[in-house]
Every structure is written in structure tokens, then in C-alpha cells.
Amino acid sequence: MGYYFPYYFDPTYILVIIGVVLTLAASARVRSTYAKYSAVRSISGMTGAQAAERLLHASGIYDVHIERVSGHLSDHYDPRTKVLRLSDSVYGQNSIAAIGVAAHECGHAIQHQQEYAPLRLRGTLVPVANFGSRMAWPIIIVGVLLGGSSTLINIGIILFSAAVLFQLVTLPVEFNASKRAVARLGETGILFGEELDQTKKVLNAAALTYVAAAAATILQLLRLLILFGGRNRD
Template identity: 65%
Template sequence: MFYYYMDPTYILVLIGVVICMAASSKMNRTFQKYSRVRSHNGMTGREAAERILHSQGIYDVRVEHVSGNLTDHYDPRNKVLRLSDATWQSTSVAAIGVAAHECGHALQHARGYVPLSIRSTLAPVASFGSGIAWPLIILGLIFNNNMSVTLLNLGILAFSLAVLFQIVTLPVEFNASRRALNLLGSTGMLYEPEVSDVRKVLTAAALTYVAGTASAILQLLRILILTGGRRND
């Protein structure tokens, strides 16, 4: 009896959850493994970030500590590169790799990398869209009048903006990792085997963004399936 009341589109949600969990698990295992590998230069993540930024002529970006695990990020609005507990004082190749990746974002900002500008513009819109999408869709499904189709279309548009943000994020993250690997190799900060280790860490991190994007696309597909009949009435 339960089968007949189960929404079959939930399978799309479950697939997205499994993909994200697998990617997150892969990332955590890889980071933990290379967090135990000390870099030959003995530099901390903070020191590595400052050296990379200065080597590229970037002196107006502050490097700060932020609490949490792998909460590292670059804030383009305030030109602040924030490194987490696992990166800030660690001398591992994983920590230096993550710090270099965030420096890649700072370098994108300094060089006017277009996808980063697009992502920054989309960020507040996508955040608002992801928050308002489902309420609009639910209201559209509840009401049975001309307004319902409008609400459904607005909800789909709002969620689509969130999906677009995820898609734009992919080239931004891939490019930042590529810049990081090039910088670590060209500056001689890490030996080639160490750069190879960093590549594994950043590849695992990139998979989490791919998984997040795939999950968002599956969610959008589910929304389109659930609302298709109502929107066509």
C-alpha cells in the first residue's frame, strides 16, 4: 500500500543525496590522508597563502583565520582570504593546497576573471531564489486558479537561478585549482610529488562541486515533473 502513496520523483532526490555523500566522503578521506603528509618547506597554510599572493603582486588581500573545518574561502567584496582551523597553522601538503586554491580565487579577482564576476553577481539572487522557490511552488500546487501557474513559474525561475549559480561555480573552482597547481609548481614552493598530492586533494574537492551541481539539476528536474501537469492545464 505504501508504494502507491510514495512519490516516485523522490528517487531523484535520493540519487542527489547519494552523489553528494559519496563526494563529501571522498573529499574528507583524501584531505585527512594528505593532512598527515608534511610539506618539505614546513610552511603553514597562512604563510603559503601570503607568499603566493605576494609572488603575484597582490598585497591588498588580507589573510585571516576563520573557525570551522574546511570553511576556507575568499571574500571578493572585502578582499579577505579566510583559512580554517585545518589549514591556518597546518604544514601539510593538503593545507598548502587548499590555501593555494583560495589564492587562485584572489588571483581571479585581481585579473578580472569573468566567471568569478558572474558568480559574485548571481550569489545574492541565487540565495534568495533557493529560499523562496519551494514556498512559491507549494502555493502554486495548493491553489487551483490562474494565479497557481504564475506562482509555479516564478518558483521554477527562482530555483533555476540557484541551479545556474551552481553551474557557473564549476569553471570558477576548476580554474582556481589549476592556478593553484601552476603556482605551487612554478614558485618551487612544493616538489613535484607534493604538487601531485595536492592535485589529488583539489580533485576530490572539485568532485563535491560537481556533485552539488548534479543534485541541484536533479532537484530542478523533479520540480518540472511535479508541476508539469498543472502548468499545462
Template identity: 60%
Template sequence: MYYGYGLGYGYYFDPTYILIIIAAVLALLAQLRVQFTFSKYSKVASSRGLTGAMVAEQILRSEGIYDVGVAHVSGSLTDHYDPRTKMVNLSDSVYNMSSIAAVAVAAHECGHAIQHNRGYVPLSLRSAIVPFANIGSKASWIFIILGVLLSWNQTLITVGILMFSLAVLFQIVTLPVEFNASARALRILKSNGMLVDRENSKARSVLTAAALTYVASAASAILQLLRLIILFGGNNRDDR
């Protein structure tokens, strides 16, 4: 038990807050890096002059994929591939832009479309996990709080922790999906000559920075799960 000053009330310092701080710092650093890198190479025009939309169309056709469309979505860094509608959605800073960053991001999203077309197992697994991960991330705290309120009911708390684990599993499975999409993108950009040699390393920098955000998200989720296990995973309540 630690005691503070101020109004004279005692307080307990929870050392697991350190895990939350680490997770927050990792997420912040990753986000700052991707924003800096994307902004830097958004100002560098690609030599071929191809826009993100043009790159996406060419990649899909070169891979023999004709049932996937390319659409424009609003926002910044909101680019994504939707396997349900089979659409490569490109943001304002990518769709009509011919920067190295735009080309790299467009190619990356096409990488996901290629994964879907080829039946890439980690992508299929991630898609299958999505609904359970969404439910688990939202409902986990309900079970944990109920467990604490109901005389520290360990069964409810354990169910809550297991449900949160589904969200963690989603973050972990996302890693090979994102790294593979980037690897496919870089390989295609080089083989199809959509970027000149000196630009390929810059495209790699953009995609590496983006990948680090997923690494940070996975690490943060694991740290949060670890904190839940430390705080609530025991069989006995820690009376304070």
C-alpha cells in the same frame, strides 16, 4: 495508483523520489571522498615546511597582489576567499599547518584572489548571481506551495520553478570558478617550488576531491530542478 498494506490506507509511490536519492548519494560520496583525502594528506608534512598562511602570503605577493590579506577562521574546511573584504580566510587545519593538504587548500583560495584581481568573468558572474540565487532558493517553495494551494495556479508555480533555477545557475557557474582556481593553484605551487615534484600529485588529489563536491552539488541541484519540473511543470493537475 499503488496500494500498500499496514493500516489499510492506499498510497501513491512518487517515482521522482529516485532523483532525490541519487542527489543524496552523490553528495554523500563526494563529501566522504573530500574528508578522506583531506584527512590523509593533512597527516603528510610538506618538504618545504611552509604553513598555509605562509603559502598564501607568498603566492599573493608573487602575483603582485598587495591589497588582499590572510586571516584565520575557526572550523574545518571553512576556508574561503571573500571578495568583499579581500581576505583569504584559512581554517584551523590550514592556517598554521604545513601539511600538503594545507598548502593545496591555501593555494586554491589564493587562486580565487587572483581571479578577482584579474577580473575573471565567471567569478564576477557568480558574485552577481549570489543575491538572486539566495532569494530564489528560499522563495521558490513559497510560490510553488501557494500555486498548489490556489487551485494549482500554474503562473505561481512557474515563477517558483524559475526562481529555483537561479540557485541551479549559481551551482553551474561555480564549477569553472572552482576548477580554474585549482588549476591556478597547482601551476603556482609547481612554478614557485613550494612543493617538491612528488608532492604536486598529492596536492592535485586534494583539490580534485574538493572539486568533486561542487560537481555533486551542481548535479544535485539539477536533479532537484528536474523533479520540480516533472511534478509541477505541467499545465494540468495530476489528480491522485
């Protein structure tokens, strides 16, 4: 039995639309929150790069290099090379938002140093998730074109499930990094009182983007299961 795809309306597209809306809303939230607290100068006057260096050293980490990269909010920590890269909007800025983002990336460096299990698991999943997200739909489409090959369709769904698993594992990694960041900012005296509450708002808004990404991939997986869930009964 073949698969039927309505020419004019596929109700499962609603799931895709919901995922897109969640992702756009989360992105808008983080942009507006970051912009708001980018205008608030920290009492310490430290830049993102200076705060990152102090946090790393306070955590006993001296082998992580801090580099400046172009872009806006392109900040990340590379555990393979032990390089913490801060974007133009963070590296040399002394705002609450810049320090918060820099501290979050330091949180990942601390996780790496302490061999935080979810971070290690996420690193293991990266190549599988990348391959799965690229190849899942092409394999499924080929399966459909070959008369509804259950084997290929199942492989495609399994590959996409790996991408979903990666998104789910990412959540505790990101939330934990933010928790570590706020705690260390307070312990080192880089931020004070209300400043800590403000940077929490920045990091919480950023965390929503990961929640939205996970929700969007889960909805896409649900759509795949709805579209092809009856294949073994056909």
C-alpha cells in the same frame, strides 16, 4: 485540474535520493583525501598561511589580508573585503593538504585581481541564487494550495533555476582556481614533484563536491519539471 501527490510513494523522490547519495559520496571522498594528505608534511615546511602569503605576493597581490577562522575546511576568499580566511586545519598546518587548500583560495584572489569573467558572473548571481533557493519551494507550495496557480508555480521554478545556474557557473570558477593554485605552487617552489600530484588529488576531491552539488540541484529542477510540467496543458 489539481495535482496528485501519492501518499505512499512519489517516484520522483528517486531523483532526490540520487542527489543526496552523490553529495554524501563527494563529501566522504574529500574528507578521506584531506585526512590522508593532512598527515603528509611538506618538504618546505611552510604552513597554509605562509604559503598563501607567498603566492599572493608572487602574483603581485599585496592588498589581500589573511585571517584565521574557526572550523574545519571553512576556508574562503571574500572579494568584497579582500580577505582570505583560512580554517584552523589549514592556517597553521604545514601539510600537503593544508597548502593545497590555501593555494586554492589564493586562486580565487588571483581571479578577482584579473577580473576573471565567471567569478564576476557568480558574484552577480549570489543574491538572486540565495533568494531563489530560499523562496522557490514556498512559492510553488502556495501556488499548489491556491488550486494550482500556474503563475506562482512558474515563478517558483524560475527562481530555482537561478540556483541551478549559480551552481553551474561555480564549476569553472572552482576548477580554474585549483588549476591556478597548482601552477603557482610549482612556479614558486612551495611544493615539489610528487607533492604537486598529491595536492592535485586533494583539490580534485574538493572539486567533486561542487560537481555533486550541481548535479543535485539539476536533479531537483528535473523533479520540479516532472511534477508540474503539464500544468500549462491542464
